[in-house]
Amino acid sequence: MREVYINDSNCITPLGFDVQANFDALLEGKSGIVKSTDFHKAVYVSKIDEQLLNKSFAEIGDPSAYTKLEKMLILTLKPLVSEYSISKDTPLIVSTTKGNIDELHHTNPRRILLHEVAQAVTDFFGLTQQAIVISNACVSGLLSVAVAKRMIQAGVYEGALVVAGDIISEFVLSGFHSFQAISDTPCRPYDESRKGITLGEAAAAVYISTVKSKNPTQAVKISGDGAINDANHISGPSRTGEGLYKSILAALEEAAVDVTAVDFISAHGTATHYNDEMEAIAFNRASLEHVPLNSLKGYYGHTLGASGLLETIISIESAFRNVLIPSVGYETSGISQPLNIIKNNQQKDIKYFLKTASGFGGCNTAVLFEKIA
Amino acid sequence: MKKPYFISDYVSIWKNTLSLNGETLFNCSQETSFKDFSKSLYKHIDMNYPKFYKMDNLSKLALLATEALFKNKNFNPEEENIALTLSNKSGSLDTDLKHQDSIADETNFFPSPAVFVYTLANICLGEISIKYKLQTENAFFVSESFQPDFITVYAEQLLQTGKAKKVLCGWVEYTDDNYEAFIYLVDEEGTLEHRSETLKKLYLE
Numbered sequence: 034m035r036e037v038y039i040n041d042s043n044c045i046t047p048l049g050f051d052v053q054a055n056f057d058a059l060l061e062g063k064s065g066i067v068k069s070t071d072f073h074k075a076v077y078v079s080k081i082d083e084q085l086l087n088k089s090f091a092e093i094g095d096p097s098a099y100t101k102l103e104k105m106l107i108l109t110l111k112p113l114v115s116e117y118s119i120s121k122d123t124p125l126i127v128s129t130t131k132g133n134i135d136e137l138h139h140t141n142p143r144r145i146l147l148h149e150v151a152q153a154v155t156d157f158f159g160l161t162q163q164a165i166v167i168s169n170a171c172v173s174g175l176l177s178v179a180v181a182k183r184m185i186q187a188g189v190y191e192g193a194l195v196v197a198g199d200i201i202s203e204f205v206l207s208g209f210h211s212f213q214a215i216s217d218t219p220c221r222p223y224d225e226s227r228k229g230i231t232l233g234e235a236a237a238a239v240y241i242s243t244v245k246s247k248n249p250t251q252a253v254k255i256s257g258d259g260a261i262n263d264a265n266h267i268s269g270p271s272r273t274g275e276g277l278y279k280s281i282l283a284a285l286e287e288a289a290v291d292v293t294a295v296d297f298i299s300a301h302g303t304a305t306h307y308n309d310e311m312e313a314i315a316f317n318r319a320s321l322e323h324v325p326l327n328s329l330k331g332y333y334g335h336t337l338g339a340s341g342l343l344e345t346i347i348s349i350e351s352a353f354r355n356v357l358i359p360s361v362g363y364e365t366s367g368i369s370q371p372l373n374i375i376k377n378n379q380q381k382d383i384k385y386f387l388k389t390a391s392g393f394g395g396c397n398t399a400v401l402f403e404k405i406a
Numbered sequence: 407m408k409k410p411y412f413i414s415d416y417v418s419i420w421k422n423t424l425s426l427n428g429e430t431l432f433n434c435s436q437e438t439s440f441k442d443f444s445k446s447l448y449k450h451i452d453m454n455y456p457k458f459y460k461m462d463n464l465s466k467l468a469l470l471a472t473e474a475l476f477k478n479k480n481f482n483p484e485e486e487n488i489a490l491t492l493s494n495k496s497g498s499l500d501t502d503l504k505h506q507d508s509i510a511d512e513t514n515f516f517p518s519p520a521v522f523v524y525t526l527a528n529i530c531l532g533e534i535s536i537k538y539k540l541q542t543e544n545a546f547f548v549s550e551s552f553q554p555d556f557i558t559v560y561a562e563q564l565l566q567t568g569k570a571k572k573v574l575c576g577w578v579e580y581t582d583d584n585y586e587a588f589i590y591l592v593d594e595e596g597t598l599e600h601r602s603e604t605l606k607k608l609y610l611e
Contacts, residue, residue, distance in 0.1 A: 137506045147497050147548040166548035169528040187563040207509045208522030262544045264535040268523045394532030
C-alpha cells in the first residue's frame, strides 16, 4: 500500500493566522474564548475578528466578494497552494458542517449550499476538478484526512488539498442552546464542573501526498484510520463508546502499531457531560488511559467541521517540538474512568499520536499519525 | 490483482415511484406530496418502525430506499459489515429552513432540539446505522451532482482494504417536496459490474 503523508499545514484562528503564531500562543496558555454580545444571548465564543481577516484577505483578493467563511478557507489554503506550485488539476476536499449558514437570514443569501462554498474556493485558485465536500458533523475535519489518504492509496490522486472551516452563527448557537449544551463559562473539557460546549470559528488546511516533504521536520505519515458509527442514538453518544473504540482499533490495526506505542492523544473533549464520559470509556476499553491526552476546545472552542483538522495540525506541531500542550480548563476529573489529562506544558518524545473526533449522528473518527524523523 | 466488485441491487425513488433493480415496485398514480407518498410507501413495504415518523424528510427518504433494498436480500445486515457512503446536493437544507424559521423572530424564538439535530445531512446515515445495527464505516459527501467517478473509487478502497465487506452507496436529495433517491449495494457478488459508467446509466433510468 502506498504511504501517504501530511506535508504542510496552515490555520487561521483567533489566536493567529499561521501555525507558528497559534502554537506560540498555546505555549503561553492563551485562549481565544471571550464573552460576546453579537448574538441573541451574551455568550462565550472564540471568534475571528472580521476586520483583521479582511485586512489580510485584501492582499490577495476583494474581501467584499466573499463571505467570512470563504475568506477564511481561501486565506488558509493560499500559502500551501503557493508553496507547492499546485497543478490546477489537484483535487480539493472541503470539510464543513454548516458552510455559509449565517447567510440564511439574509434576503439575498450567498452560496447557501455547501458545494457552492467549495466552488468559490475552487474558482479562486483556478482549480479544474470539482471539489468534494465532506459534511459528516463534528468528525468532518478529521474524516477528510482519512478520505484524502484513502483516495490517494487507491491510486487516483498523487496529492490532495484539504481545507476545513466553520463559523459561529445564531443558527448553530440557538440549536445547541435548545439542547442546553452551551456552557455559560469558557468550556472545561473532562472537568467535574463542565457545563457544555463553547463555540469557536477556525479554518485549517493541509497538503497530503505520496511524497515526503523536502523539509524533514514537517512530514507525518497517516498510518491508519477508522470512522465507525455507534448505531445507537442520533444526538447522544454510545454509553459504551462503541464506535470510537472500534474506530481506534481499526486505525491501530491498519497501522500495525501496538496500543502501547501511542505517545499522545489529541481527543475531541467538547466538555458536554455525555461526550467526555463516552471518550473516557472508549479510551479505557482500548487500554489508552495512561497515555497523555488533551482537548484543545478550551483554547479554540468547538470549531465544528474545522476542529478535527485544526487539532491534527496543532498536534503535528506538538510532535515536532516534542511538547505536549495542557488541556486548558481541566482541574478535577469529572469522568467515571481515569484518563491521563495533560495539566502543564511537558516535554515528551513523540513518535506516534492518535487524533479522535465524535459527533451527532453517532459518527466517530480516529486517525493514527507517525512522525517521520 | 484487484478483485472485481458488482452492483448487487439498486433502488430508485422519485416522482411517486419506487423501483428495485429497474422494476417498478410501488407507484402512487395521482400527484401527491412526499408526506403522503412516504406514508403509503412505508406501509407498502411493511416497514414497521415507529421511529420513522419522527425523522426529517431526508432521513425518511434514505431509510425507505435502504429498507426496500435490504428486504430483497437474504442476509442479516448487522452481520455483513456494510459501510455507508451517501451524498447529495442540498445537504440538510430542508430542515435548515425549518430551524431558521424558529429563530427568525427574536420575540418568537422557539428552536427545537428535535429539529436542530436534523440540520446535518449525515444524520440520515445515523438513522440507517441505528435501524440495521450497522457499526460500520460511514461518510456523507456533498457535490453539485452525483459523482460516481469519486464514489466508486472510495467504495472499492473500503472493500480492498478490508474496512468493509459491502458498501451501501447512493444519492439522497430532498428540497421543497422534490425528492430523489438512488441507492445501491456494492458487493463481491452480482451481475452488474461496479463501474462508474454503469452507475451513470442506472442513475438516469
